[in-house]
Amino acid sequence: MSPVRTQVGIIGAGPAGLLLSHLLHLEGVDSVVLEARSRDYVERRVRAGVVEQPSADLLRDVGLAGRMDEEGLPHHGFSLRFDREDHRIPLTELTGSTITVYGQQEIVKDLIAARLAAHGDLRFEVSGVAVHDVDTDRPRITYDGGELECDVIAGCDGFHGIARGAVPDSVLKTFEHEYPFAWLGLLAQAQPSHEELIYASHERGFALHSMRSPEVTRLYLQVDPDERIEDWSDERIWDELHLRLETDNGFTLREGPVIEKSITSMRGFVAEPMRHGRLFLAGDAAHIVPPTGAKGMNLAIADVLVLSRALTSLLRKGDSDLVESYSDTCLRRVWRAQGFSNHMTTMLHRAPGSEDYQHRLRMSQLRYTATSSAAATSLAENYVGLPF
Structure with missing residues (x-):
């Protein structure tokens, strides 16, 4: 040929x-x-x-956003969740920009x-x-x-x-650089439990609540890198998500049939x-x-x-x-x-075997980010994307 x-x-x-x-x-x-x-x-x-x-x-600009603008989900902020409370990072208020899920x-x-x-x-x-x-x-x-x-x-x-x-x-x-943990991710046929993304830092490990549509939720759990997906039943995953995402103000995590699940190294x-x-x-x-x-x-x-x-x-x-x-x-x-x-990653995840000293440094950074407009603005500017 x-x-x-x-x-x-x-x-x-x-x-x-x-x-x-x-x-x-x-x-x-x-x-x-x-x-x-x-x-x-x-x-x-x-x-x-x-x-x-x-x-x-x-x-x-290049004619590819028709479905994205019709079906995508614009977000003007996200939540840092720690100490069983939400601390919202108002992306648009701080930067004038948004993200689209x-x-x-x-x-x-x-x-x-x-x-x-x-x-x-x-x-x-x-x-x-x-x-x-x-x-x-x-x-x-x-x-x-x-x-x-x-x-x-x-x-x-x-x-x-x-x-x-x-x-x-x-x-x-x-x-x-290899991180000493992995993410267990799943797609669930369930309405999102929150209108924006939630990045949760918990003593048992990180969790993330995201979504792909008004009917499909994307969720992640920090797990050990040598974990096997076969050892994580749907029930075990949901129990751990409830634990890491719960708050003192009555947050309810919606469950649904698991469409897909996998473990990804970091x-x-x-x-x-x-x-x-x-x-x-x-x-x-x-x-x-x-x-x-x-x-x-x-x-x-x-x-x-x-x-x-x-x-x-x-x-x-x-x-x-x-x-x-x-x-x-x-x-x-x-x-x-x-x-x-x-x-x-280092602010939100607790590394296996890390000292209490390191844990307190992480919590200090989270609290500083949640209460300082300068720190929140820096995070927001990077998150929504620096100009090309």
């Missing part, structure tokens, strides 16, 4: 790869997207649910629909993907049954993808640089943040906005300045998000 020629070969059909393809299309740059999983799988894969203000504004899988559905409507080339269930010649101006992607000849390659294939491994060890430097990870030759890394292929700060998907969106501008400048104008600065530009935002996510 003869190789297919395209300007940008994109590996991965998550939010990063699909949005990059859409942004390039709007600038007249063609791309092909290769995805190892099926379309049905990526459209059902439940991940992030908080869309920052800059991300939402970008989706509106809208599932990552819904954004993926919107992106796939937009790319197919524009006759975009999306190829699912592609196996055996490998990249070649990234140090030249004609890199290639091979896969079982085909080959792409490209001007550039974008690795948007997640933490476990193949793209990052194509950067030589002599070039790539990685930074990683880590921070950054790979530098995010570019090698004509290979560019974006999203989880380059960095992972603990989910406490709701930054993962939003960082991916920020990456590909920068990348789309750089590639358009290179491929349409022959100007490489934005390409040369791509990694540094993205990493400034990535490290700020790492810092914020670490702050939220």
Whole structure:
């Protein structure tokens, strides 16, 4: 089979790869997207649910926000819950911005629909993907049954993808921090119990009350990283959620049938640089943040906005300045998000075996954040999303 020629070969059909393809299309740059999983799988894969203000504004600007604005849930604040009380962080009052609760899988559905409507080339269930010649101006992607000849390659294939491994060890430097706990997450067919997100710090561990729609609740529990999901019955999960989320003012947690449950490890990870030759890394292929700060998907969106501008400048104008600065530009935002996510994580979780001294420091930080407008504003500014 003869190789297919395209300007940008994109590996991965998550939010990063699909949005990059859409942004390039709007600038007249063609791309092909290769995805190892099926379309049905990526459209059902439940991940992030908080869309920052800059991300939402970008989706509106490029014609992708119709369903988000109709079905998404705008939030103007969230609750820090500790000492059995709620302490609201008024996001909009402090920053003038909001967040929108809208599932990552819904954004993926919107992106796939937009790319197919524009006759975009999306190829699912592609196996055996490998990249070649990234140090030249004609890199290639091979896969079982085909080959792409490209001007550039974008690795948007997640933490476990193949793209990052194509950067030589002599070039790539990685930074990683493993947290001593994990999150047990579940989706429940139940109306949310609170109109906004609740971040709860409890002596038994962290809990989060979120939602995906007016009928579906998303909930999380801090658990040990070696826990098995088989050991957590639905009854045990609900009992622990009731305990960690209860307050002195009569809060009632609504229960419902559990649709899905899983355990996810917590880590921070950054790979530098995010570019090698004509290979560019974006999203989880380059960095992972603990989910406490709701930054993962939003960082991916920020990456590909920068990348789309750089590639358009290179491929349409022959100007490489934005390409040369791509990694540094993205990493400034990535490290700020790492810092914020670490702050939220350490403030809200009690590490196993931690001393009472550390616990009292955490509680002091929570109380300071809840009572200081300066501390609350800093948290809110980072949470709603710094400008692109």
